[in-house]
Amino acid sequence: MVHVHASSFGQQVTLDIKNGRLVDVLDEIQKQTGYEFLYNNSLINKQKRVTIKANHKNFKEVLQEFLSERNLTYELNLNTVLIMAKVGSPQVASSTAVFLQRRRITGVVSDTKGAPLESVTVSVKGTTIGTKTDAQGQFALEIEDQHKVLQFSLVGFQSFERNISASNQLKITLEPAVSDLEEAVVVAYGKQRKISVVGAISSVSPQQLKTPVAKISSALAGQMAGVVTVQGSGEPGSATSFWIRGVSSFAGGTGPLVLVDGIERPMDLVDPEDVESFSVLKDATATAVYGVRGANGIVIITTKRGKKSVKPSINALVERGILEPVVLPKLANAAQWLDYYNDINFEASGKAPLTQEEINKYVNKVDPDVYPNVDWMQEIFKKRTSNERLNVNVTGGGDFIKYYVSFLYEREWDLSASKNIEL
Known part of the structure; x- marks a missing residue:
């Protein structure tokens, strides 16, 4: 069980750990101090559990306290703490073998124009081992033989993976990322x-x-x-x-x-x-x-513009669209209009000018020439019409000139029976 009272950064740590794993203790010290710990997992995982209490105590004293009783020691190099077995302990053989397998990889990360990239994250794929490049785009990283792939990432650039080879010097180029930010x-x-x-x-x-x-x-x-x-x-x-x-x-x-x-x-x-x-x-x-x-x-x-030093490219597009009226007015037919005409006159004079027999002649279409009943919306307008468009363009360019030439032919038919337009 790990319980932490407070966190602080720097040389002082505050811990209250009961029966915790050694790796958890190291992780907590790393969070509070910012120091990165390097160790052999097999060496740390087999250690007995840790019970320790420290209140604003120097982290070196805390390390020495629980490492010495486990035949472990440490070396401090800048912001990295290397945990290893004490010389002469039963664990030293395996520990030495592990550290002999480690090697140092260095390199430079730049963009496509050769400019160095700062703050690129360089990490070993599948692990928490990583670092960042400096202002000159340089990085250094210690890896083990079982590590196979390095990952490089930076906002605004495409992530890149590189297989780890026998070479200890790498030169990495990152491509710009095509995104909405640009x-x-x-x-x-x-x-x-x-x-x-x-x-x-x-x-x-x-x-x-x-x-x-x-x-x-x-x-x-x-x-x-x-x-x-x-x-x-x-x-x-x-x-x-x-x-x-x-x-x-x-x-x-x-x-x-x-x-x-x-x-x-x-x-x-x-x-x-x-x-x-x-x-x-x-x-x-x-x-x-x-x-x-x-x-x-x-x-x-x-x-659009032409492009320099590009062979001529011809593009053609043919489109045809169907047009339909969204709303057409609903008009009264002859019989409906005559009924309305009768009602208006009856209210005004008390007498209808047309008899029902005369109105029925329009409905029954007895004599269309004398009693017409024409649907003018249907006669004047079509149910649907169409338009068509042809576009042909040629684009290209040489060393001194760029060109883009376009031709458009457009034709649209009207909803009326006989009207259309050409452009």
Whole structure:
């Protein structure tokens, strides 16, 4: 049983241990002092249990007290305490054999550009043995022959494992980790890492914009918080109106400022396939550079670029979408309208202008030319329509030039019987 009254760091320890294992005592001293203990497990595990009480006592005296009666001693080297058997004791043969098997591994850890990496955790896989690199990226670690793998880890870099070979000098290179911490968003005055942005900025990935709709503005619905989109017309080619954090102007324009590669232009003239990044600036970030022009927010679109020293690459995309009306008004047929017409006139004059026999002629379609009963919603509008889009782009570059060329063909059919549009 181990009971500790208090913990302190440095040279003083406070312990109250009854019938505890020797390894537990060493672990507790390590917690209170920060010293790391190295020992042979087989040497420590076979020792009898420990009962000791110490109150703010020097940890060296505590060690000497319970180690000497077990024919054990210790050596202190910087912040490491090595526990071993006393010379001449029955345990010394096995202890010496163990320490002869230990060897020292040193090395340097750097990034892909050769810069040394500090505070890299270097550990022996499957054990608690480990250390960290210094400001020069150097480390030193004592291992045993049964240890096979070293692990290297650092925040922002991919973890790396290295098999322990006969060489005692290692040179390790860590690759940067691709993570959300490095994701960048475009702001009014350049680019920032997403984790360091303090303003109200939303970004949409190009994949989220690749929906089978004719316009980018139509693809924004439900993609970002604080952005309201309204499609007031189902006419082919019609754009979707949208506002950032509501309407902030009654006399002037209410739409945000749209910048494509730094130039003001209509958003819907940009093909979603050509978008590299899409950011929406909502607060003071929008007015920091553009002033009152950014009062309604700013949409910043960056299009794709060619890549240097890359062979030409041709990409083609063909899409077809099905469009259906969400809600169609339900209109009265001829008989329902005539019944309503009769009721209105009866309440006004006490006399109905049409008899039920005349109304039934519209219902029974006796003579459609004289008594028409036309469903105009069905005659004028189709149940569904479609759109299609073809995008072909070529990208590449040489040593001195980069290029990205895109072609878009778009066609959308209207819900009305005969109207469509081509772009």
